[in-house]
Amino acid sequence: MNQSEQELAQKLVGYLDDGLDRIEPRVRERLAAARMNALANYHAQPALGLAGSGIVMTWITGHARLMFAAAALVVATAGFVYWQSARQSNGLAELDAYLLTDELPINAYLDKGFDSWLKRSSR
């Protein structure tokens, strides 16, 4: 920008600045009231952790579909793990019951890997 242009701009802005002092009192009062009204909504800065969680929440709400799919996957995985562990614990409980009664479950006889396991463990 050449100098004269900048000088002209500054002169124009000088007039505009003067114009601010000539704003009607009615308007000034309304501006002050608007400012007070806006400041009534001011709330102190939350702790850093809360601020961080706010950012995370904003991200989550912005990626709702992705988050829904991820949540469904987590629930499905958790369900499968729970089902497996429940099944395993049920099997162990059944086995314990058989051992306590000196009986072997039918599965023990059907275990094809038993012989090889026995060989390995006996070495």
Add this chain to the structure above:
Amino acid sequence: MPRTRRRNSPDARRRLRTGSRPFQGKAGPLATQRELSDFLAEVERRAYKQALFAVRDDSIALDIVQDAMLKLTERYCARPLAELPLLFQRILQNTIRDHFRRQKVRSMWTLPISSLFKGDPDDDTDPLETLEANDDSRFSEPPAEQAERSQVLAFIEKALEKLPARQRQAFLLRYWEELDVAAAAKIMGCSEGSVKTHCSRATHALAAILGKQGIKL
């Protein structure tokens, strides 16, 4: 003729060159309620004028400034003080734009009706030609000088209203708000080159409009 500008100190001019303002910067402490209040008190009258130049209705301009203030305090009060000027300007400009969007939608319904009652289509009088100086006696300068200055101000404000929106926006952001070119470009959503072009055209257009009225600054 022009009086010494309140912000025309060497420091203010340096800020204009570097694009920095007292509140401007990359980071800093978070704004307290008092600082936010001081910031809003400093910018509210310029914001009102900016909105007024754009919408030409003082009630709507006041509503726009109020909306912008509310949005700033509701959503961004936990931001560093240094970020507030840029944020506030972005909010203000978006609020003005939103007003025009609503106006456009409204006009789609009201235009066919209002066109039935519109005034004389040949009436193309220039408001600048009939503009009279405000009778304002609050200032200590001689009445003649005061009246002249008041009249020039009114011409400048009317000329600003007549500028294309983008030129006016660039001029006010760059020179009145003293934002740097990059910040103005960010707010306007255009390139820095466009901001410079808009500023240059705005300054020349204002000079031409005032020149037509026999006003030389």
